[in-house]
Amino acid sequence: MTDIILKDVTLSKTDTCLTFVLKRLGLAKDLCSYLTFHEHFHQYPFMRYKDKLQIGDLIMWDKDIKWESMAVSIKNSKIIWENVPKGFHFGIYEGEGMFTDCTRLVIPPHPTLRMRDIGSLQKTPDWILRLNK
Numbered sequence: 001m002t003d004i005i006l007k008d009v010t011l012s013k014t015d016t017c018l019t020f021v022l023k024r025l026g027l028a029k030d031l032c033s034y035l036t037f038h039e040h041f042h043q044y045p046f047m048r049y050k051d052k053l054q055i056g057d058l059i060m061w062d063k064d065i066k067w068e069s070m071a072v073s074i075k076n077s078k079i080i081w082e083n084v085p086k087g088f089h090f091g092i093y094e095g096e097g098m099f100t101d102c103t104r105l106v107i108p109p110h111p112t113l114r115m116r117d118i119g120s121l122q123k124t125p126d127w128i129l130r131l132n133k
Contacts, residue, residue: 068086
C-alpha cells in the first residue's frame with residue numbers, strides 16, 4: 001500500500017499534463033521536465049508492472065515523441081532556439097483502476113481535466129513513474 005496522499009488541484013491557464021501531475025503529488029510544478037524526470041522518479045515498463053500500480057504513480061506515454069526546434073527564450077536581445085520534445089503525455093493513477101490527466105483538447109486550447117478508467121484506453125501507457133523516496 002502507498003503512503004502518498006494526492007493533493008487537491010485547481011488548474012491555472014499555464015498548466016500542462018506534467019505540471020498537473022506534479023501539483024497533484026504536492027510537488028513544485030517546476031521540479032522537473034520531460035528531460036529530467038528520471039532524477040526524481042523510478043521508471044518501469046507499463047506492460048510489465050501495470051498490475052503493481054499504486055496511488056500517485058505517474059503514467060507516461062512517449063512512444064510518439066518528436067523533437068522540434070522552437071524559439072524558447074530571449075537573451076541579450078537574441079532569440080534562443082532549442083530542440084523541444086513533443087508527443088509525450090503524463091497522467092496520475094488515482095486508484096481503483098482510474099487515472100486523471102490534464103489535456104488541451106478544447107478549442108481554443110485551455111487546460112482541462114479528465115478522469116478515465118485505465119482499462120478502457122485504446123493507447124496503452126509506455127511507462128510507470130514512481131517518486132523516489
